[in-house]
Amino acid sequence: MSNRFCKEKPFEYLRRKNGDRFSEETIKNWYVARAYVLEKLKNVAIGQGSKEHLQVVVTNDSPLMLSVVRHVALLAHFANFDETQPNRTIITIVSRDRQIVEELGKEEYLCNLPTYSKLSVNGSTPMNTDSYTDIELQIVETWQDSDSVETIMMSEDDIKAFLSNKSEGDIYSIDTRKAVLSQRMYSLGSWIDNLPAEDIHNFERYAMALNVFQRSLIRKPMSQLVDEKTWESDLTTVRNGLSSIFCSDCFESRAAGVKRYAQTQGKTEKEAWKECVEALSKSEHARWVVEKLIMGFRPLDERERMKDECLFGDEKRRYRNQLKKDPRDPVHIDVCSFAELRRINPFDMKYDSFLMLAIPGILKNYS
Numbered sequence: 001m002s003n004r005f006c007k008e009k010p011f012e013y014l015r016r017k018n019g020d021r022f023s024e025e026t027i028k029n030w031y032v033a034r035a036y037v038l039e040k041l042k043n044v045a046i047g048q049g050s051k052e053h054l055q056v057v058v059t060n061d062s063p064l065m066l067s068v069v070r071h072v073a074l075l076a077h078f079a080n081f082d083e084t085q086p087n088r089t090i091i092t093i094v095s096r097d098r099q100i101v102e103e104l105g106k107e108e109y110l111c112n113l114p115t116y117s118k119l120s121v122n123g124s125t126p127m128n129t130d131s132y133t134d135i136e137l138q139i140v141e142t143w144q145d146s147d148s149v150e151t152i153m154m155s156e157d158d159i160k161a162f163l164s165n166k167s168e169g170d171i172y173s174i175d176t177r178k179a180v181l182s183q184r185m186y187s188l189g190s191w192i193d194n195l196p197a198e199d200i201h202n203f204e205r206y207a208m209a210l211n212v213f214q215r216s217l218i219r220k221p222m223s224q225l226v227d228e229k230t231w232e233s234d235l236t237t238v239r240n241g242l243s244s245i246f247c248s249d250c251f252e253s254r255a256a257g258v259k260r261y262a263q264t265q266g267k268t269e270k271e272a273w274k275e276c277v278e279a280l281s282k283s284e285h286a287r288w289v290v291e292k293l294i295m296g297f298r299p300l301d302e303r304e305r306m307k308d309e310c311l312f313g314d315e316k317r318r319y320r321n322q323l324k325k326d327p328r329d330p331v332h333i334d335v336c337s338f339a340e341l342r343r344i345n346p347f348d349m350k351y352d353s354f355l356m357l358a359i360p361g362i363l364k365n366y367s
Contacts, residue, residue: 047261077287132337178248
């Protein structure tokens with residue numbers, strides 16, 4: 001696959017809800033944080049059914065380290081998460097700032113995520129204990145060792161050491177090939193649209209769509225993710241493009257989790273992908289929800305939900321599109337639990353399942 005269009009700079013196009021640009025420092029921190037977190041978590045593999053969870057300890061609350069928190073939350077999602085018995089990724093932030101929760105809620109960091117995720121401050125009673133997100137936030141003044149199976153420390157000194165071996169091109173631009181291939185999934189149209197919502201995690205139902213995707217769409221010449229003119233003028237397009245990047249950043253860890261499941265269960269990897277599709281789909285929805293909260297979306301409030309339930313057909317679709325395209329206060333019907341999504345919008349679940357099944361083909365053509 002050609003590398004001609006690999007490296008792009010998409011973070012510069014993201015805007016605040018009021019249309020203002022983020023500072024140059026913030027954008028640089030996002031690039032550094034993404035590259036560093038990808039490196040630190042590259043060997044973490046947690047498969048379906050595992051009782052493990054990842055714990056990341058961020059040792060201070062500087063702007064760079066809060067950007068690291070942001071990218072851990074975007075990346076650390078695993079197929080053993082279940083809303084009824086959650087194995088959440090725990091992000092522990094060492095901070096003595098009494099306003100740290102408000103700081104985390106800024107648009108350059110976690111935005112709406114602290115409002116909806118399980119959160120505790122200095123040992124206080126956790127808030128949102130029934131959260132449907134797979135990220136848990138802890139604020140502590142000092143850190144003591146945990147008995148967590150996976151505990152990874154992240155510090156500014158560690159970042160400096162990481163950067164010392166990297167070029168600017170490695171850090172401040174992104175290989176967008178996986179994201180481009182992921183976006184092509186939405187070109188399948190009727191191959192997925194016509195699938196009924198029943199038995200939605202059955203591997204065999206997606207066989208024809210996967211065949212078309214692998215033999216046609218993946219093999220098309222590589223194109224750029226960023227169309228400068230559109231990205232400069234349309235925040236929705238920017239958010240959608242970044243969503244493809246954040247989603248595809250998780251592909252290697254998802255594949256590693258399936259491989260680990262296959263090894264522990266004595267299965268082939270092909271058998272394991274078939275068996276893991278439902279767990280992966282649930283995990284992908286949880287990841288997507290976290291991403292949307294960080295990108296400034298929120299769930300429908302009671303008034304909006306009541307109105308939505310009174311609408312039908314095209315009128316309902318127009319209303320939902322109107323809500324999610326509001327640049328200052330975007331609202332998405334799918335920001336909800338997986339169980340609720342099954343009730344209110346099962347059509348969208350098909351895309352999660354298909355995308356998870358497409359990962360092996362995307363990674364094969366990406367490498």
